[in-house]
Amino acid sequence: MTNPRGDGLRPVADQSEDERGGPGSILSRQSRDHADLDALMRAHDAETDPDARGRLVAELAERALRHAFAEETVLFPAYRHHLPEQGEALTAHIEGDHQRVNELLVQLQDADPRSAGYDALVRRTFETIRHDARDEEDDLLPRLQRVASPQELRAIGAAWEVQRRTSPTRPHPGVPRRPPGNVLAGVPLAVSDRVKDAAEHLLGPRAARGAGRAAAVAGGALALGLAVRALRRR
Structure with missing residues (x-):
């Protein structure tokens, strides 16, 4: 078991599923989805066929966008409710990441995987998604865990999953980031x-x-x- 940081927060990756509140907790659901996104990015990096790489980026885009939209409609309002003094600043930072990902994915949507600059665009997109996941698992989710009960974490997780399954599947940079x-x-x-x-x-x-x-x-x-x-x- 990893020792807590100086602020007493333990990253989600260092916790067992029971410690996170069970498989239905928002911590566990987010962690599983982050792992799936990372697996798609690693599969893309290992692929050599341009067409196959394009399909992997398209699949990643759909999953990442649904994940982010569910955060913006369910998870981030929960942060602002449970952490009234910190939630605004914490969520505004990641909403900025989400906006950048939407803008990058619009560019990738019609880009040719064989074109010059495609790989650099993919790299920027992957870096932003990974940065977003680290911020959530190392900081935001542990802060929420400290003030919300396991039952509340599971209720947030259930609502997040419903929204994730019914969210838009394509980038829409012009859409507001908040309810x-x-x-x-x-x-x-x-x-x-x-x-x-x-x-x-x-x-x-x-x-x-x-x-x-x-x-x-x-x-x-x-x-x-x-x-x-x-x-x-x-």
Whole structure:
């Protein structure tokens, strides 16, 4: 067992699953997802075929974006609630990382893996994702663990997982990084992205763009309906 740091925080990697609050805790869920992202990055670095590397980057992008969106809608508000004096500064830093990742992934989305500068762009993206994961596992999650009960950590983890599974799958740098703006934008974008994903798989990128626009209109109507319903409950 690794000794705690001077501030008494123990990185998530140095804790057993029981210490983290069990497999459903936000600490355990985040750690597993970070490990999956790192495995994709290592697989990319070991791959020599440009097309295969492009597919690995696309898979990584989808997973990283869903992971980050769930943090912004569930985990970061929990930080700000449980750590009112520190949460703002702690989450603002990682929200900045998320914005940079979105911007980098927009560039990678249409880039040719054989083109000059592609590898450098991938390196910058990977470095930002790894930096984000280290900040969360070494600092933010242990701080939350210190003030939240295991039951609360598991409740946050369950909500985070639901959001992760229903989040947008493509980069959207213009979307707000905080609720309620990101939540309202996320509904039509999630619908649009999944329609694009399916259309691209079946018909190719050009058809995906048209299908995505139609889905965004339908998703926007759904988001508006949800917002109106929420206001009526108040």
